[in-house]
Amino acid sequence: MLYGNELLKEIQAEDFAVYEAALYLDAHPNCEKALAYYREHKCAVKKLKEKYEELYGPLTIYSSADCDSWQWVNGPWPWEKEAN
Amino acid sequence: MFLYEKKLQYPVKIKNPNAKFAKIIISQLGGPDGELAAAMRYLHQRYTVPYGQIVGILTDVAVEELAHLEMVAAILYQLTKGLSPEEIRAAGMDQYFVDHTAGLYPASAAGVPCDMKYIGVKGDLLADLNEDLAAEQKARVTYDNILRLVDDPDVQDPIRYLRARELVHYQRFGDALRIAQDKLDEKNFYAFNPSFDKICPNGGCNH
Amino acid sequence: MKQNSRCGVGNGSCGVSQYGSSCSAQARSGCNSCSSQARNGCGLCSAFRARPWNECDSSCGAFRARAWNECGSCGRCGGPSVARSLCRGSCGGQALSCPLQRSTDCGCEQSSGADRSRDNDCEREVDCDHDHRSLAMVYSEKQHFSSLYDPKEGLCRGTVFQELNKPFLAYGRK
Numbered sequence: 001m002l003y004g005n006e007l008l009k010e011i012q013a014e015d016f017a018v019y020e021a022a023l024y025l026d027a028h029p030n031c032e033k034a035l036a037y038y039r040e041h042k043c044a045v046k047k048l049k050e051k052y053e054e055l056y057g058p059l060t061i062y063s064s065a066d067c068d069s070w071q072w073v074n075g076p077w078p079w080e081k082e083a084n
Numbered sequence: 085m086f087l088y089e090k091k092l093q094y095p096v097k098i099k100n101p102n103a104k105f106a107k108i109i110i111s112q113l114g115g116p117d118g119e120l121a122a123a124m125r126y127l128h129q130r131y132t133v134p135y136g137q138i139v140g141i142l143t144d145v146a147v148e149e150l151a152h153l154e155m156v157a158a159i160l161y162q163l164t165k166g167l168s169p170e171e172i173r174a175a176g177m178d179q180y181f182v183d184h185t186a187g188l189y190p191a192s193a194a195g196v197p198c199d200m201k202y203i204g205v206k207g208d209l210l211a212d213l214n215e216d217l218a219a220e221q222k223a224r225v226t227y228d229n230i231l232r233l234v235d236d237p238d239v240q241d242p243i244r245y246l247r248a249r250e251l252v253h254y255q256r257f258g259d260a261l262r263i264a265q266d267k268l269d270e271k272n273f274y275a276f277n278p279s280f281d282k283i284c285p286n287g288g289c290n291h
Numbered sequence: 292m293k294q295n296s297r298c299g300v301g302n303g304s305c306g307v308s309q310y311g312s313s314c315s316a317q318a319r320s321g322c323n324s325c326s327s328q329a330r331n332g333c334g335l336c337s338a339f340r341a342r343p344w345n346e347c348d349s350s351c352g353a354f355r356a357r358a359w360n361e362c363g364s365c366g367r368c369g370g371p372s373v374a375r376s377l378c379r380g381s382c383g384g385q386a387l388s389c390p391l392q393r394s395t396d397c398g399c400e401q402s403s404g405a406d407r408s409r410d411n412d413c414e415r416e417v418d419c420d421h422d423h424r425s426l427a428m429v430y431s432e433k434q435h436f437s438s439l440y441d442p443k444e445g446l447c448r449g450t451v452f453q454e455l456n457k458p459f460l461a462y463g464r465k
Contacts, residue, residue, distance in 0.1 A: 228459050228461070231462040247459060248448060248449020248455075248458070249449055251449075251450070252452070255455060261431055265430070270423055273425075273427075273428055
């Protein structure tokens with residue numbers, strides 16, 4: 001199964017923005033700019049992940065619902081070249 | 085609890101295996117300033133911190149260090165995949181190989197297994213935050229040194245990324261220190277240990 | 292029976308007998324008269340009295356020792372009481388210096404008109420006339436949420452914050 005590398009890179013970029021904002025917000029919880037940024041990118045990445053999981057399988061153990069088969073155990077796993 | 089996401093935080097795609105590089109980079113897996121030690125340090129310090137923002141910072145940095153641990157493992161995995169025993173011997177990796185084959189065993193470049201002696205959990209908020217600041221700097225230096233020794237751009241790329249993250253963590257621990265200072269008395273920050281002594285201003289307890 | 296105090300080992304059971312007005316053994320919290328290891332909110336601590344940790348205003352008897360906070364009328368703290376902070380009363384013994392309640396008013400609000408509210412703590416604060424820094428402490432610059440890379444470039448550089456982009460330059464490239 002081919003991994004959607006380009007789509008995965010989009011997800012990695014958006015997730016990264018979310019995490020950077022989250023770390024910043026831990027230290028500055030009242031910053032409106034950071035909150036708005038966090039919401040914007042969280043929303044964007046949610047859609048991308050839904051699309052990705054539909055095509056390529058679950059990203060977390062909780063997303064394996066609605067599948068006829070248990071896809072969680074399918075490779076490639078993140079440390080393999082094919083997954084990157 | 086911990087939720088695993090089946091992707092790396094940053095891609096690792098290495099075309100050319102190289103056991104010599106793996107021997108060096110393994111220090112970021114199991115060495116004194118590596119990602120495993122960092123994750124264990126922050127995860128264990130957070131339990132007795134009385135201020136939610138600082139617990140948040142420690143937790144979220146710790147989780148990111150686990151993600152980095154996985155990236156370092158991915159680098160090592162791809163650097164050693166498909167090597168023959170002759171190539172392994174030529175790279176000087178035979179002593180590691182005899183005990184671990186191509187498995188990823190958390191140890192330093194010198195072969196010392198990862199050790200909790202590398203971490204401090206002093207149970208004092210200010211001492212622990214100062215340790216964390218130092219830890220991020222030491223990790224940065226380790227990545228600097230890897231960049232000096234490893235000249236494959238496929239490897240330098242994720243290493244550069246991991247190094248940059250250490251600096252951001254350093255800033256976050258600086259923020260944590262500032263938050264701690266705001267909660268304490270500037271005339272004497274050391275009058276008591278907020279991680280241990282109960283503080284009840286205005287009749288309420290922090291715990 | 293006290294409603295929300297869990298006194299003792301089990302769920303509401305105070306050591307040996309029920310909690311409430313008289314608690315034996317390991318009465319932990321919210322007990323009126325607690326023997327042994329009375330911990331919190333203990334008005335009258337008998338016997339082992341030992342460690343009234345908090346809010347000890349009555350005569351805490353014997354081992355009084357550790358009135359930690361808000362001593363207020365530690366009056367009867369006697370002995371080696373170690374009133375640590377915010378102790379206004381006479382705590383006797385090793386009463387450490389009682390630091391002032393941390394003051395948020397440095398007069399800056401008056402002098403500069405700066406809005407030092409916490410509602411938007413990513414904005415730049417107007418410089419205060421007073422230097423709040425003290426010896427034996429290190430301080431960190433507050434970061435502002437500005438000058439961002441777009442997410443893809445941020446991922447590539449290792450941070451979305453331009454101010455935190457500080458690459459290592461002392462190595463060769465192929």
